[in-house]
Amino acid sequence: MKKYILCVIFVLIAVCVKAQDITVLQINAKWNERNNYDLSDLNGVIVKYSYLKDQPKDVQKSISAVPVIVIIDKTGRVRMQYTADLSFKIKASTMEMQNIINKIRWLANIYHIKKLLKVQQLYV
Numbered sequence: 001m002k003k004y005i006l007c008v009i010f011v012l013i014a015v016c017v018k019a020q021d022i023t024v025l026q027i028n029a030k031w032n033e034r035n036n037y038d039l040s041d042l043n044g045v046i047v048k049y050s051y052l053k054d055q056p057k058d059v060q061k062s063i064s065a066v067p068v069i070v071i072i073d074k075t076g077r078v079r080m081q082y083t084a085d086l087s088f089k090i091k092a093s094t095m096e097m098q099n100i101i102n103k104i105r106w107l108a109n110i111y112h113i114k115k116l117l118k119v120q121q122l123y124v
Contacts, residue, residue: 021074021108022101027052027059028067032088037067041094045071045101071100079104 023046024039030051039047052066064083067090071080080100082092 022104023048023072025050025070025072026067027055027063032066035067035088037069037090042098042101073104
């Protein structure tokens with residue numbers, strides 16, 4: 001029973017430590033700054049901003065409209081991308097983005113819990 005309680009404590013610590021492993025990157029063009037998306041309401045993420053001209057050529061070619069908001073996990077994998085429409089504005093709400101971020105974090109936590117439980121089983 002003690003080992004199980006210790007395992008639960010380790011899981012909770014791991015969940016808390018992994019809180020800001022998600023990055024939200026907004027890429028925009030200088031001429032379109034008036035359509036920057038306010039990401040200040042997002043919780044538990046690292047928010048970054050960059051200009052399209054500062055991106056590598058292959059990234060520039062892959063972006064058809066600005067601004068673009070990309071949600072990236074700790075491994076650098078793109079988990080979600082929001083692209084502007086013809087008005088050069090992003091129509092998604094911050095609540096929608098926060099829900100995606102929470103889902104990504106939840107799935108990552110489940111993965112870590114399963115991993116820790118496997119390790120705990122090895123020591124039993």
